Amino acid sequence: MPPHPSSRVQKAREDLAGRLREIRKDAGITGRELAVRCGWSESKSSRIENARTPPSDADIKAWCRACAAEGQILDLIAANRQSADAHVQWKRLQRSGLRRLQESVVDLYRQTRMFRVYVSDVIPGFLQTPGYATALLASIAEFRGTPDDVSDAVTARMRRNAVLSDGSRRFSFVLEESVLRYRVCGAETMAAQLGHLLGVMDLPNVAVAVVPFSIQRTVWPMPTFTVFDDSRVHADTLDAASAITEPSQVELYARAFDRLSQGAVRGAEARSLIAGALASLD
Secondary structure (H helix, E strand, C coil): CCCCCCHHHHHHHHHHHHHHHHHHHHHCCCHHHHHHHHCCCHHHHHHHHCCCCCCCHHHHHHHHHHCCCHHHHHHHHHHHHHHHHCEEEHHHHCCCCHHHHHHCCHHHHHHCCEEEEEECCCCCHHHCCHHHHHHHHHHHHHHHCCCCCHHHHHHHHHHHHHHHHCCCCEEEEEEEHHHHHCCCCCHHHHHHHHHHHHHHCCCCCEEEEEECCCCCCCCCCCCCEEEECCCEEEEECCCEEEEECCHHHHHHHHHHHHHHHHCCECHHHHHHHHHHHHHCCC
16 A cells, blocks of 8 residues: 655645636536546546646646636646655655765756855855865754664765856856855854855855845845755755746746845855854954
């Protein structure tokens, strides 16, 4: 018997089913009429609407065309795929250790040309030194009780981050000032990390901006997220890694990134904030 889906996956399926049901109602047709137009049984329409059977991409296309709602096909297909893999439990990803987690996104990194990264908690993985990454991943492994392969995981992260030196790719980072201040490692390691951050800012394909504590915000601090081109978002929470592909949701995160960027400082002002964080380590 297949495992019962997680509550998040089931909720995503129910939301999708509800959207399909509303599309049918807005079209003013019954489930029986929908079935006739789609060429399947009425019971299939009912199972899809009640989230008992997940629809295929072809089912969604047929449903929308039957209801003259072709404009919603792409969003609904993305939502359907997202319901299966959007919330990947960190515990499952980390079951065989943190190294595998670092390697799981290598292909995605290779395919992406533009990375937009917003962080409110720790230095983004792309910009971490081995020392900082070691301290951070060790705390994660200890907290979650995962296999202790921190050294291998750090090596994998540094290898993965070689993409940063590829001039054909562009990286835009927005960091909350708090990221510069949080002590997730010793003072010496943190000083080396902040120094590395200053050095990375010289790369021509990398833009680093910092949102100061002192600004009047137009948008609140948010959980960390990364936008890959305009096609995918990774948004991390304590218990899950959300992979978002629905176009309207990706656009929402891209818009959030733009708004957060508007309140950030760059160049000499950003360097001054980093220098201030360095000085506070004394």
